[in-house]
Amino acid sequence: MTSNLLPEGNLESLIKKSEINRVLVLQWRDLEDPDSGGSELHSHKIAEIWATHGVEVCFRTSAVKREKKIIQRSGYTSVRSSGRFSVFVAAPIDILTSRLGKFDAVVETWNGMPFMTPLITRGPNIAFLHHQHGPLWDLALPKPFAMTGRFFERKVAPFFYKRTPIVTLSESSREEISSVLGLNSKNIHVVEPGIDESFKFSTNKSQDPLVVVAGRLSPYKQIENVVSAVEKVRSSIPNAKLEIIGNGPHEANIRTFINSLRDKSWISMKGHLPEEDLIDAYQRAWVVTSSSRSEGWGMTLTEAARCGTASIASSIPGHMNSVAHGTSGFLFKDNEEYVSHLLSLLSSRDIAINIGQAAHNWSSRFTWQKAATESFRLLASTKQS
Template structure:
């Protein structure tokens, strides 16, 4: 099978997030099973124009700001030269509307829609642009199968107008060789946020909870791990709350450092207003760390309340603080949840999901779906 994927970024891009991890984990496996996989993605400073990563042939064009203008002509050229069997559009952020200019078997992979949450993320003109383009998806992709990563995303796109019978679900997996409990000791009272630093993730909610938590737990330490355009804002919030000495803004970290931090944290917090799934939840769980998460789409799929973490009402700072406090002051509950978190993470397997998506591609090529 000869597969062409179009996504804004590849895994090596400094702005890569869960969508890129998902793409590489799935299609890296499919490539290792003997299929040819090409990924068309945007370039970034220092990036090679052509590179093989995880067995995937990456072709980079343009930048994050103009990549979509390169897509139509480049896709047509690749399809013509490489005899592509199927096109996969990873619908991440702004759609490319490939059905308008390509008439080959196509599927869409969608982690989550922004919907109205885009207005929390960016300036009004761009938010309107994203919102409008997303609203066109049910019409332009009406005959295209969708693959999503959670029940929440499925419900969301059904409400937007995508027929339920055209939607499949394949969950994210976990690399247990990398993400595991290890031998490191937990650092007492270490609470961590890990992920891209974006406005819609509402990370300032964790910062607002810190002053009251410090009163209860004087040794509390907080790490905010990741990079993104909302980082300057978060540092200003921390300064205004006079908690800069308690917060470690790490910026971008390597995969090995990421695993170390998850293994040493007692609790990971996810405050996001919306996720496709919450891959960092399962990564944290595999490292023996429960997650306190907002009861938001995606997160309520990956967190089983009271088992591998605690859900609290999104935006409720007092409930967030209370949930963290509940675990920190009850060592026996924290320890049990750490054990349960590891068991929960074992349910999710990249190989199983990759095989399911490969079957989906095969059925699409043979016109079974």
């Protein structure tokens, strides 16, 4: 449990004063898992910076098919074994039996199903919780299992996490987690994620108005809604184009939907892109968008902002803080607003560039060094003096 005042200092001094030198991170999926997403990228960036400052970090995740069990990555270790669901039993057992060695602190990534770390560790610990998963259970599991998962997340797990400091990514997610899970908002700490320095500003927009949507292709991302919105825009701006970047379990459904359209020539499905090509897409886009039902943040939106591109996103917790409405882009509450905002940004290259410039300026506040330092500050506050 944290004290009222968090320890002061930069990351180096926090590590030295806390004497937290070995950290175990429990996480559902590894960064290399085909189904990994923003949650895995977030913890990777934090661990990478901790490791560069001398902290020995070890991840314990589920197995990655046809890949090595133990790997070294960016200065930390990742132990990848157990099945998709059995990892929630096997990983806690590893802690109880000290199978992975002794650690000074434990960090849990609570991604729907928790590892229940408050029951198995008494030392310094925190949990990363990007958002509650209420509406996503029905999309991921058959109804009986979805109901069980949602009940456990909302009614059972929170009781055990009352004294565990929670890190979330936005103020809107903090409010939602407190309201839905019943956790004390004073114990939920907002640490905004960063943006890699490789994402550079550019005004080199595509010749035709271009909308880009990027991320894991999951049902809750509602890519079909993006397609439908841009299709409506094309009745007024017939040369508008759409690029869909990413892969995932819903890809076949999206392709079927696109193939049902009378004209699909304006849509490109790019699959997973290397970072340099992703940056190029962000820079060429007039708008980057998300119609997701649930997010803890909108990492593609802030990455695009850093590249000088405005965003249009659904008005949900997470998006509400990763888009500055009227400055870095716009939030929409329904499809009528969605189409209206798309029309306003795709109607003029100059408008797109000007709002993109404002988005870039606004995004300068987000750095991974700051995110890693503030996350460790909270972890250090749990160390008993």
